[in-house]
Amino acid sequence: MDFIPETISSKPEVLLIYTQRMIRGRTFEMIENLGILTLAAQLNANGFKAKAYTGITTDVVKTIKNLKDRLFAVCFYCDFDNRSAVAAICSDLKKHEHFYVVVGGPQTLHMTKKDLKTYQADAIIKGDGEETLLAWLSARVRGEDVLIPGELRSDENADYVYLEDFAKYEWPRNEDVLEFKERPLLSVITARGCPYRCAFCFEGGNSKNLRLRRAEDVLAEIEERLKRSTRPRYLFFCDDTFTTHPVRLKQILAGLKALREKYDFVWFCEGHPGFLVKHPELIREMIDSGMVRMQIGMESGVADVLRAYGKQASPADIKKVVELCYAEGLPQLTGNYIIGGAFESPASLAETTKTVLALLELAPGMLDISTTFIMPLPGTEIYQHPEKFGITLEDRECLTNLEDFPVNHTGALSLPEICMARSRLITAVSNKMKQQFKEGLIPRARIYTDFKLAFNYGIAAGYLKFIYAKDPIMVAYYQKLIEYQGLLREWHELSEPEKNNAVIQMIPDFSLLDINGFSPVELDILAGAGRFTIAETAARLNCTPADLNIPLKSLSDRYLILFSAFI
Known part of the structure; x- marks a missing residue:
């Protein structure tokens, strides 16, 4: 030029x-x-x-x-x-x-x-x-017009170029982002391609083969990028084949565990439920090396639908993974359900809804459920042969869609019915989550972990976004608890001697409270917060410290007070 x-x-x-x-x-x-x-x-x-x-x-x-x-x-x-x-x-x-x-x-x-x-x-x-x-x-x-591999020309088509050896190329650098400002999330990819052939997945439908990066190269890239970081990071493994190869996975896990001794980070990956039920011991290793959030493919609660998709996992496999992750203490597990997909009908929707609610019951506070419509991606079986799945594509190219409205219908459901079905499932999931929180079924340790991940690493899960964060008193409580880690403690953490000597600290501002909702004793406790120990407060109220156990626990359960060793 x-x-x-x-x-x-x-x-x-x-x-x-x-x-x-x-x-x-x-x-x-x-x-x-x-x-x-x-x-x-x-x-x-x-x-x-x-x-x-x-x-x-x-x-x-x-x-x-x-x-x-x-x-x-x-x-x-x-x-x-x-x-x-x-x-x-x-x-x-x-x-x-x-x-x-x-x-x-x-x-x-x-x-x-x-x-x-x-x-x-x-x-x-x-x-x-x-x-x-x-x-x-x-x-x-150089001013040259050179035809390169993969370049389309008007006089000929071109083949897609697949690279195999990634070790010889430069690692990505976040500093190359225009007007870069460091954020918690740090994306990493460990492979290209996919060995699975799910009917709805672009990668599976179009990949030449799975091309894995060597574990040592992945770890070296992560360390180099962490060295240039100035804050805690959330590693986001983007590839959906992270758990494909157990030996390589173990190598990466060992390396991540060692890196966490030098750098402050946690991480996310996608896992395949069919793989994880065969290697359940790896879930513990993944958590021990810093995994705090994982996504598994859920797609449908109906076994025949998962088989049609070529999922290589059953509802029973998904349930088992949920149980294992909850038992091992994984903070967050997310999964997506396709609404209006293969052979969708009122009966299949009812079965999926039943399955989702049962999974939430198994793991209160852990699951982060999302929903989507079928996206007929080029090269996939659903794009090429929708009739095999009982699907009629109204807009194959999705030109009318921003993932907010279906582009297909099934034999039993119209487009509006599919759209409404997604809304009903989202409502059912939301109501179940709210019920679990209201009934105290979510362990406080899980709530604390969700807030810690949000404040320190920028990870906001469904329960936090849609329930916890709606309560400014609760947000203030955990913000102080995490900010003053070790200096402020919760009621259940106090020993018996500390239930005499600890100083009561009020967390929210009085302007956030409806004083009509408190007993006279509770109001007296709040009024003296920050100035008196529990024993001193009891003396002021002409009672024993043990007499304050019930009101103190009540105030603690409502996220109103914390305790310190000194004023």
């Missing part, structure tokens, strides 16, 4: 973008896109100045506009959800701007020559881009 000044041609600036047509605050913005971060690292190590940016479409357009005079190229990560947005932005950029525009990402697997016209990009590059994007951009810097 003749317009590029000599002053920037020695180190051309590249912006790598992942965008979605979604409102601010959605999950895709919270979890770094490791695809563009990895490419940025590779480009930066080879003569470019690359930054990665994730954001909603309107922010992306503004960001490009602000940087346009400096840019050599803008490269878009394209998946099924954002393809129409990427196409629109690319087409507009080519009409008004002069930098190169490149499209890559998983959706390119299904792109053909006709997509060159749709996207209007200078290049569509298919497959893993560590080598190909670098080669394409380097050729343009």
Whole structure:
């Protein structure tokens, strides 16, 4: 490109973008896109100045506009959800701007020559881009038009490029994020591809094979990135095959346990229930090495539906994993249920609802249940043969959908009925969670752990988001308890001597309280909080410390008081 000044041609600036047509605050913005971060690292190590940016479409357009005079190229990560947005932005950029525009990402697997016209990009590059994007951009810097592997051209299609040896490429660096500000979450990927072939999953439906990174390389990357961190981190293992290989998993777990002796972090992964029931001892090892949250595929409460999906796990397997995780003390286990999926009917919905509520009963305070509709992703069995699953696709390309409304119906249920079924299940789950909390079925140790994970690592589970955090008194209580760890204690932690000598500390401000809800003794206790021990308070009230046990426990149970060794 003749317009590029000599002053920037020695180190051309590249912006790598992942965008979605979604409102601010959605999950895709919270979890770094490791695809563009990895490419940025590779480009930066080879003569470019690359930054990665994730954001909603309107922010992306503004960001490009602000940087346009400096840019050599803008490269878009394209998946099924954002393809129409990427196409629109690319087409507009080519009409008004002069930098190169490149499209890559998983959706390119299904792109053909006709997509060159749709996207209007200078290049569509298919497959893993560590080598190909670098080669394409380097050729343009030299003024050469070189055809690279995976590049679509108008006169020929291209094969998707799969890389095998990841050890020779640069590790992603969070500092390569545009306007980087450190957050708790730190994404890591340990493999590409998937050995499973679930009918609804893009990775399983399109993977060439499972390509595992060596355990020592994964651990070395994690340590290097933790070294550059300045706060506690939440490692988020993005690949859904983390628990596929038991020997390699044990190596990673041992390494994580050793790293936690030097760095403050906890971690999340996805686990396969079929694998975990065969290796139940690994759950304990995973927790001991820092796992605080895990996701398993649940999908449906009906065994025949899971078989149709090719899930390789049964409702009984899922139930067993829930029981094991709860018994071992895992703080959070999450799972997703597909509503309106294979052979869905009123009967299957009733069975799924019954299953979900039974799982919640088995593990009060641990489960974080989510729901979704079928997304007919290209290359999957449901996309190619929906009739095998009793599904009729009304909008195969999901152009009318932002994952908020179904695009299919079944023989027994219409689109509106499927939509309402999801709402009813969410309500049933929510009511069950609220009932468990109201009846005191959730152990306080679990509640404390959820708040600690939220305050220290930015992990907000369902019970916390939808129940605990709604109560400002409860939030203030745990914020103080965690902030002054060791200095403030709960009632149940006090020894008998301490139930005489401990100083009562009131936590919430009086403005948050309805004083009509307290007995005269309780009001007296609250009025003297922060100034008197339990024994001194008893003397003021002309009673014994033992006489205060009931009101003190009541106030503690309502998250109103904590105890300290001194004023």
